[in-house]
Amino acid sequence: MGLILDRVTKHYGPKIACDRISLTLRPGVYGLLGANGAGKTTLMRMMCGVLAPTSGTIAYEGIDVSHEDYRDALGYLPQDFGYYPEFSALDFMLYIATLKGLPKPRALEKSRELLELVSLEKEANKKIKTFSGGMKQRLGIAQAMLNDPRILILDEPTAGLDPKERVRFRNLISRLGADRIVLLSTHIVSDVEHIADLILVMKDGQLIHQGTLEEIIRTIQGKVWECTVPQASADVLCDKHLVVNLRQEGADVFLRLVCEEKPGDSAVPVQATLEDLYLYYFSEVSER
Amino acid sequence: MTNRWKNALQTAFEAPKPEDKERFLKTLRYPKISGADFFLSQFRYIRKRVWALSAVIAAMGWAVALSSPQANLWHAEAGRLWTLSALLPFLALLTATELSRSTGCRMAELELSCRFSLPQVVMARAAILGGGNFLILSLLLTLISQRSSYGLLQAATYLLVPYLMTCGVSLWIANRVRGRESVYGCAAAACLVSMTNVVAAGALRFLYTNAFLGYWLLLFAASSLFIGIQLRDLHKRTEERTWDLFLTE
Numbered sequence: 001m002g003l004i005l006d007r008v009t010k011h012y013g014p015k016i017a018c019d020r021i022s023l024t025l026r027p028g029v030y031g032l033l034g035a036n037g038a039g040k041t042t043l044m045r046m047m048c049g050v051l052a053p054t055s056g057t058i059a060y061e062g063i064d065v066s067h068e069d070y071r072d073a074l075g076y077l078p079q080d081f082g083y084y085p086e087f088s089a090l091d092f093m094l095y096i097a098t099l100k101g102l103p104k105p106r107a108l109e110k111s112r113e114l115l116e117l118v119s120l121e122k123e124a125n126k127k128i129k130t131f132s133g134g135m136k137q138r139l140g141i142a143q144a145m146l147n148d149p150r151i152l153i154l155d156e157p158t159a160g161l162d163p164k165e166r167v168r169f170r171n172l173i174s175r176l177g178a179d180r181i182v183l184l185s186t187h188i189v190s191d192v193e194h195i196a197d198l199i200l201v202m203k204d205g206q207l208i209h210q211g212t213l214e215e216i217i218r219t220i221q222g223k224v225w226e227c228t229v230p231q232a233s234a235d236v237l238c239d240k241h242l243v244v245n246l247r248q249e250g251a252d253v254f255l256r257l258v259c260e261e262k263p264g265d266s267a268v269p270v271q272a273t274l275e276d277l278y279l280y281y282f283s284e285v286s287e288r
Numbered sequence: 289m290t291n292r293w294k295n296a297l298q299t300a301f302e303a304p305k306p307e308d309k310e311r312f313l314k315t316l317r318y319p320k321i322s323g324a325d326f327f328l329s330q331f332r333y334i335r336k337r338v339w340a341l342s343a344v345i346a347a348m349g350w351a352v353a354l355s356s357p358q359a360n361l362w363h364a365e366a367g368r369l370w371t372l373s374a375l376l377p378f379l380a381l382l383t384a385t386e387l388s389r390s391t392g393c394r395m396a397e398l399e400l401s402c403r404f405s406l407p408q409v410v411m412a413r414a415a416i417l418g419g420g421n422f423l424i425l426s427l428l429l430t431l432i433s434q435r436s437s438y439g440l441l442q443a444a445t446y447l448l449v450p451y452l453m454t455c456g457v458s459l460w461i462a463n464r465v466r467g468r469e470s471v472y473g474c475a476a477a478a479c480l481v482s483m484t485n486v487v488a489a490g491a492l493r494f495l496y497t498n499a500f501l502g503y504w505l506l507l508f509a510a511s512s513l514f515i516g517i518q519l520r521d522l523h524k525r526t527e528e529r530t531w532d533l534f535l536t537e
Contacts, residue, residue: 048401068403072320076401082394086335098329099402099409101320147403 001061002026003047003151003181008056010042010205017042019205020056029177031196032185033274035282039205040185041079044155047183048076060151072101075149077140079156083128089115089139090124093146100147107146114142117172133160141169145176152176154184158191170195189275199274203281213274220258220272220280227267228254237263244279326404330412338386338417345379346424353431369436369496372428373447374482377454379424381478383417384458387522388474391466407523414519425451445504446496452511454481459518463525 003025010018018039034040045051047058049065058065060073083092090111097107115121118138128136137160144152158166174195176182186192192199199216201209209216229237234253237243241263245256257263258280321329352371387410390396399406429447433440454477461473488495
């Protein structure tokens, strides 16, 4: 059965944040891509029972999102979470463990295990207010896994992590995705490219694409070109087409562009990447 | 089966090595804590300063109540009663600010996604703090009823009306305003009720005569009803997850 979203819609007054989203998620890693304001966070919050959908249903193994048993199977890392100022990392973990219904000995054992997993074991008794952004993020990831969740929803989990931490995190997520549903949203396209089994692309509250990396990229295949041209020609091409990469090479300019037709005689078609697709769909959104 | 048989079987047959033990263990769901355990756990998460300040207010109240050497001086020194009732809104303020901590510290979203969700957290803490306040007030009233010429009902009404009004207004504010502004609003409400009480005790002392007891009782009933409505709203708002506007800033 898995996690089923059936025509899930969310309105904020006249604005539609999520528009009739239907999905079936089974164990695996799902990457949610979209520009700011695409509706990713709203969708994730609805999947966590934090926001009530305006219409539509969300259920896991037949259990509705509003039910306690659904939350019992859930691990959630919000985009931006706070903490009680007097809490140390261990206090925070124990508090969340209590809310997740873990008995005290189990909560302590699991908290220590997860703090070690995210390399915070030495900081367990330090106040969270002394933590850096990356440390706080790692603590957030650890708390999400306290109840060994069947559904793990992570909103921008790699924000604030350094490259080494990101690689460790990606490996961890890949392992976790073997026997549970992991949904993560990020702006870092390479994270999704590396670990997601299935990629979901959201724009203006709608799911515009879903599929494997190959399937998703297929929509833009044959439309990505590279060329090295003089500055004057580069200016013309930049005005006419979407440029995903630009590099000065002596007197000439190297360009990577996305366009339907061959942009010039020297242009050669190249293999499309997820980043090309992301920029193709969201360039006008980020320019707003 | 006797131990002798068990030992004989264990000796005769070697037990097979476990296969896929780790995977099997992962499928086991650990027992969860009960609702009562969760409720008790919330005592730990109410700040010590709340208990300390409640104790200070209670001690001040008892000191005022005990400071009258003779029971028959109570009515003449009725100001003591007004002093007590001016203190109690701050007890209500402590409760209200503690209940709005989740949103103030941006913990609400995480708490909403947990098995024991935000409504249960808020209601458990409200019950614990309300119980604590009830204990303080009961002891205070017992003390006053022994030393005051006012009857228990009359003294209770004069003491509880400012407290209940502060609780009601604070809950009303907490239901509409989030974050630190909510705490400031509750503090302003407590000060306003307390000051009104002091002014009434000084300039409008006739309000505390038997002739006006009916109005006090009416205020008591209205405040209690208002608190009931606000508590229901608070629970409904958290239960129905209508935090949208605050979560999508």
